[in-house]
Amino acid sequence: MRKFLVQLAFVSACALSACSSTPSVPDPTAPSPHFNSTTDPYWVDPRWDKSLLDAVQAAVHDPVDGTDMSTPGIHATVRFTFLDGVIEYPEIVQSTGDPELDKLVVDQVASAQAPRPAVGLQIDAPHQFVLDLDVPTPYESFEYGVFNALDYAKIYPKDAVMGGSQGSTTVGFDYLDGEASNITTIKSSGSKSLDRASLGTVARSKLPPAPPAYAGKTVHLEAVFCYSLIGPGKCPRRKDVILIYGTRL
Secondary structure (H helix, E strand, O other), rough: OOEEEEOOOOOOEEEEHHHHHHOOOOOOOOOOOOOOOOOOOOOHHHHHHHHHHHHHHHHOOOOOOOOOOOOOOOOEEEEEEEEEEEEEEEEEEEEEOHHHHHHHHHHHHHOOOOOOOOOEOOOOOOEEEEEEEEOOOHHHHHHHHHHHHHHHHHHOOOOHHHOOEEEEEEEEEEEEEEOEEEEEEEEEEOOHHHHHHHHHHHHHHHOOOHHHHHHOOOEEEEEEEEEOEEEOOOOOOOEEEEEEEEEEE
């Protein structure tokens, strides 16, 4: 069986043209580019691949105390066979470094509610997948939810794109029960437009509700908004970095 490798990324890249000044939201019902359901097997559909990855990742976590605010950044690579919505024979390809946690990850992957493919060839055929997964603590999962919300609301201001402005703005804010307050610029990008856009992204983002361990508690967070007109450029790949790509027309 052919192996298919899916790389996990909690923070996605976005390419906005100079004409764009609002978030680009993909239509989940739109056909996937470069996928033909009449000639391609279901596992090359990028939308379905992402839904599988999301389902498996949602089941995987490090069961430490929810009040533990550590962020160890544990990862694992798993392999399994998928057939008719069922994950079979999961095994560790790359260890977390802890045999007990490896066993737990295997059990968690086996319990994932994976989606059944609806289109594409070989829907009834078994297929092997290899997934790179995070094994987040409850606090890391909370952080990911907040940063994903910021990523969804990001924009590259049209005037900044037209003016060729690039750089990184670090924004600090306090999170309390799904709301952000005390939003401030900790480090400027050197562009007033980009700094304003970064502050505005935090202010308008629909942040996730607080997990039980953090309900009623204020948590200080910082996010880096990295704006680039040349692809990733010098933007670091970290969970707290929001990548915003623009294209000058």
